[in-house]
Amino acid sequence: MTSPTTSPDRTYRSPAGIAGGVFLLALGAWLGFDAVVRGVGRTPWMALAGLLLGVPLVVAFTIRPAVFGNDDRLRVRNPFRVITLPWGAVANFRSGYSNEVFDQSGTKYQLWSVPVSLRGRRRAQRRSLRAQTEAMKTGGAAQSGADQRATADRAMDELRELWEKRAQAETAQGEPSVRWAYEIIAPAVAGAVLLLILGLTG
Structure with missing residues (x-):
């Protein structure tokens, strides 16, 4: 006897949120890459810490949200x-x-x-x-x-x-x-801690 199959998910997402997230990620990547390559002193480390904090948060609030419904x-x-x-x-x-x-x-x-x-x-x-x-x-x-x-x-x-x-x-x-979405929370916390350390030791 075969078990009943679950219907495919109906997916609900925000196109505007996704578009905004992609734009912010592209902008952050451009600015961050420029800071890492051309920055001097502590600037590359600050940029990396900012990206580690910012990228997960942008993804969390723009690209990640979705609602899935099935039977x-x-x-x-x-x-x-x-x-x-x-x-x-x-x-x-x-x-x-x-x-x-x-x-x-x-x-x-x-x-x-x-x-x-x-x-x-x-x-x-x-x-x-x-x-x-x-x-x-x-x-x-x-x-x-x-x-x-x-x-x-x-x-x-x-x-x-x-x-x-x-x-x-x-x-x-x-x-x-x-x-809990630890894949989002962990890198964001790590980035915040690194920024705090860099700020306190500056």
């Missing part, structure tokens, strides 16, 4: 933690000035990769109003409300729908788990 669980990859929530452990989603998920104990986890954009919501509302106006003029059908919603709101709608559909499934039960 069994929600996995939230935030800057410094990875939270795994079986659908049965999810209590609610909330959208306000940030998008959040709550587990059954009431613990809140922010969805960093699905940022709320008030400007995006206003643009979506304007598109919806224009579509309704055009439909009234032409006598046609307006686009559905889902098509007019902001990207982050559509993502939250999809996650809520998946949760409501799968919360009672046998394979979607379990306890939340949280793992």
Whole structure:
């Protein structure tokens, strides 16, 4: 007897955040390389320590965040933690000035990769109003409300729908788990310590 296979993950990330992170990393690499090659005295060491601190933090807040959802669980990859929530452990989603998920104990986890954009919501509302106006003029059908919603709101709608559909499934039960991202934390701390040492010994 074969075990049921888990559906592929739906992935939610912020294209703007990734683009900003790539730009900052490229800028940091250029400035850091220049300081290491051309710097004198303690400058190359300060540049290396700055890169050791800065690169993990830029990656953590821009490129790393992602939300993955499949039939069994929600996995939230935030800057410094990875939270795994079986659908049965999810209590609610909330959208306000940030998008959040709550587990059954009431613990809140922010969805960093699905940022709320008030400007995006206003643009979506304007598109919806224009579509309704055009439909009234032409006598046609307006686009559905889902098509007019902001990207982050559509993502939250999809996650809520998946949760409501799968919360009672046998394979979607379990306890939340949280793992710290030591691959981000360790080099950033090392860079901060090195900068402190260089500063104190200067």
